Amino acid sequence: MASRCAFLILVLATVLASEPSMPQPRFTADNQLIRPEGYREWMFVGSNLNMGYAEGPEPTESRFHNIYIQREAYRQFAASGRFPDKTILVMEVIAAGTNASINKRGQFEDRTLGIEVAMKDQQRFPEQWAYFNFIGKEGAPLAQAKAFPKEACWKCHNQHGAADNVFVQFYPVLREARPK
């Protein structure tokens, strides 16, 4: 009896001490990423407005980008400076609003337009990281998406990402958590 009791307590204590498991990416049979859900409860790492990498005029319609990462991936990055396998970064795109309610100047986050995703899967993708757009025609949200070809996103992230293909330099929460 005493040993069974000790065993049950050990099991419960182990469950109690364990981290919740990291949300995992899911794929269709033909290698399309299924749209991640629940990311607003993940860790927010930074926002930007109209971020662009090419010279040119500001866009006529302003957009915020809010970037999220799984909490467990964040913790591993903060501890080691590396993103674990199955890391997902979600970029939520939100149209900027102004001059609504009592707002008179500046821009707030108005209309959610959809998400784009970067994810790391060392077995599935020869380049480790792949990039996906879940905003369909006329803004319709896509349930699944194919990875962009390597030249479209990967190359620039690989050349310019401050850590492991990620633009850590633009995200204050990752930048400040990164081990020195």
Next chain:
Amino acid sequence: MASRCAFLILVLATVLASEPSMPQPRFTADNQLIRPEGYREWMFVGSNLNMGYAEGPEPTESRFHNIYIQREAYRQFAASGRFPDKTILVMEVIAAGTNASINKRGQFEDRTLGIEVAMKDQQRFPEQWAYFNFIGKEGAPLAQAKAFPKEACWKCHNQHGAADNVFVQFYPVLREARPK
């Protein structure tokens, strides 16, 4: 022995099933709020750039505001449309950067300047909500702060906040979670 075992298991199961407790505000003896910590692990509810409530020119130095709330307060708001007692909203102020690394246009979050806080305490404050600035002279972070007088922040939040003194209308995560 069996009953002691059952009791221990009951205790462990109760702890296991319980939500993590909501981070509580802490005050000094003279009613100053002690600077909240760990808020980047809370729930992010929205960002804005140079948000202002008075007519006038855009500021010469752009600033992002990232707003966070305790996860437990978020869940209660999503369930009931009300913010529970001891709700804390942290607004992190970050100077905008541009034209760094490969960024050519738009603005990213560059230099963290400090935080301002709104919090609800029904016993402590006759108006329920109070407002605090933790950015001191020349940007020095303050360890504690006195509540602003009622006229400085409370009045405008009370008149214009879409729900319970909070500018839910400007924060997409709260806006979309609010019960219909």
